[in-house]
Every structure is written in C-alpha cells, then in structure tokens.
Amino acid sequence: MRYYLNKHNFKLGNNIKVLIFKTYIVITALLLSKLINAQTTYFRDTTLNGSLITIGFGYHFPGQDLANRFGNNASIELGLTEKLRDNWLIRANGSFLFSDKVRENNILKNITNSNDFITNVNGMPGDIRIAMRGFNLNLSAGKIWGQKNNQNAGLTTLFGLGFLQHKIHINVINNDIPQLEKQYLKGYDRLSNGALLSQYIGYTYLSPKDLVNFYVGLEFIQAFTKNRRDINFDTMMKDETPRLDLLFGIKAGWIIPIYHQPSQIEYYD
Secondary structure, eight states: OHHHHHHHHHHHHHHHHHHHHHHHHHHHHHHHHHHHHHHHHHHHHSOOOEEEEEEEEEEEEEEEHHHHHBOOEEEEEEEEEEEOTTSEEEEEEEEEEEESOBSOOOTTGGGOOTTSOOBOTTSSBOOEEEEEEEEEEEEEEEEEEEOSSOTTOEEEEEEEEEEEEEEEEEEETTSOOGGGSHHHHTTTSOOEEEEEEEEEEEEEEEOTTSSOEEEEEEEEEEEEEEEOOSOBTTTTBOOOOOEEEEEEEEEEEEEEEEEOOOSOOOOOO
C-alpha cells in the first residue's frame, strides 16, 4: 500500500511539473509573439538606420562606343550601403563585367594567314577565344522613398560617380602561339578606362521580420574612357580617341541588413 501511494504521489508530482512547463511555454510564446508584433509595428512605422550588404547580378546593353566593341554583358555585384535614419543612402559597390560577345573581332588581322586562321608552333590552326572582361567601382547617394505600410521599403533613386574599365580578353587555349604570349597581349586587348556617372531607379524591400530583403531596378552608366595602351599592334598606332561608353540594364540582388539599434527603443502597438 505504501508503494502504491508513493507511486501515485510520484505520478501526481510529474503531472504538476508537466503542467507548469506547458504553462511556461505558452506564456513565453505569447510574450515573444507580442514582442515580435511590437518590433514589426515599430519597423513599419519608423525609418531605421543600418548597414546593408548587397550581393546581386545584372544584365546590360551597351551603347555608343562600347556597342561597337562588345555585345550585351552580364555582371556580378557586391556592395555596402549605409542607410541613415531618414532613409538617405550612401552606397559603395563594385561589379565584375563579362561577355563572350566581341564585335571588334579584327584585332588579330596582322597575324592571321590567308586561310583566315593563326598558326601555332606546330603549324596547325591555334585555338583562340576572345571575350569581354571589365569592372566598375561606384560611390553613390540617394534615398528610399518609404511606403505607408513599411517606411523601410519603396521606390529607390541613386546618383553616383565612379570608374569603369574594360578590355578584350584573349585566351590561347594551349598557350602555343608565340605572337600571343603574355607580353604581347597588351598590344591587342584595347584596355580602356575612365570616370563614370551613374543613375539608378528601382525598388528596395526590407522585411519587417528580416526574412526576405531584396532590390531590383534599372541602371544607367555613362563612362568617359580612353585606350590606355601605348600602341595597338594591328594598326601600329596609339589610339588617343576619347570614348563615350554607355551601359543600360537591369539588376537585382539580396540584401543582408545589419541595423544600428538606438540605445533605447520603445516598442508599442
């Protein structure tokens, strides 16, 4: 009988512990839900400041002098934006540009034979690939024009200054063409660079619950470049002609926000 009473008391004690634990879980869940809702309300009603890390991709159409040399190109972008409390933005970003569409494809004419190929060290046609490679660096300022239901998302405009560089990348597959060894490639690659102006209009979304954050928009670039090589081997002349290189395209990417919380915040419904 004593064993039965002890066992019964043991079960009763366990049931009370389980009930207390379940009550604790429910209360904690309710408090967390209340806090999250308060934070969400605060986020939507307030423009927060912070650092935004951006990783994106783009696709651009060239114009003016750039269109005579290259076709459409793609880009990979990495950036850091400082978002101020009043939704003003200060942004630094860089993009790597690449394309396999080269329109200025007669640069090797002086080493091409009558059969329209370039021979390698074995007297056979060499395997040569040409492509576009380039990059741009940009420092810009602008603003997110916040929405009523989320002050940290909306139409975004940016204006910037920067630097653009591009060249014709020549890749000799087996590295077996003496005329195109590394020290000679500079005479063919048309390396050009210069200052740029940029404009961007798009949409930025920063989630109140920090789940999905992204940007998408249109970018316009006007670059004032010049050939930086001392001589082009195919013309045996230095090209000093000023260039106007234009890019117009779309870009999109993910945002990783790091908010700078004020020392004291009042959360409210």
